[in-house]
Amino acid sequence: MKDTSKHQGLRNQLVAILKEKGIVDKNVLEAIKIIPRHLFLNSSFDDFAYQDKAFPIGAGQTISQPYTVAFQSQLLEIKKGHKILEIGTGSGYQTAVLCAMGANVYSVERQNELFKQTSALLPKLGIRPKHLSFGDGYKGLPNHAPFDSIIVTAGAPIIPKPLMAQLKIGGRLVIPLGEDVQVMTVLIRKNETQFEKHEFGEFRFVPLLGNKN
Template structure:
């Protein structure tokens, strides 16, 4: 598990690419500049680790494009100590970004293979989520609700109601909604049953799967 000067240089180049694409949150950029993304990928992909692209990982999933990770993280406006629910732990890269931003992260993964791998791997890098859970992200995590933010890292054909109900007042749900192509959507809780909704363009994610455990 090496992180060399070359890797650090490549990360800095990636940060510059993200700035050029419009990411402005200094904390998010610092997190991307710090986290060794190459360690989250199979060794065959090391040369690609710091390109702004998604890549395949285990269980037919992908490690998200750095721009997408940065974009979603920026929308959340994470403050130190925020309690955040992540749906789709995947490789753990987005989880690490949230930890680096000082959030208390609760993350749910429904692929057993990825869950086992990431649960062991993240602590080795020094990223300790509050809880990594193997389960169905559509249901959220009632026991730990409410959350300052909820982030969904897979394409959702619809917005799961339990996720909206688990937000604090003023809390944000950032979720890519759609079938083949998703629209990045942010819901902000304004009242008991009142939410504002904003849309931020098209993205492509692997699908969020329901009840497949």
């Protein structure tokens, strides 16, 4: 598991691409610059890992393209020490970026194969989220709520009510909403019952798995 100066050079190029695409949050860019994305992929992808593309990671899932990771991370408006719930741990790359930004990350993964893989990988890379769990993302983690922000890394047909309930007042929920194509949506919790909704263009995600009821 090597991270070489060549990899660092490729990360610097990736950061330049993300800046051109409109990512301005310095914390996000710094995290992308330091997290070795190639180590979250099968070694056969080593030469492509810093292209701004999504790649398969097994179990029918993908590692999101770096722009999507950066865009969602920027929408969260993370401050150091923020308590973040991530729905869909996947490869662990987004988890690692959030940790590098100084967040306390609680993450849920629905695919047992990926959960085991990522639970083993992150500590090897010195990345320590607060809590990783195997379970249904639609339910969130009520025992650890409330959260400063929640990020959903798969396409959801609806906004799961349990996630809305687990958000602090003033907190932000970033979720790609829709069936085939998703609209990146931010909900800001104004008080116990009211949420403000903002939309930020179309993306494509794998579907969020779990019991939707």
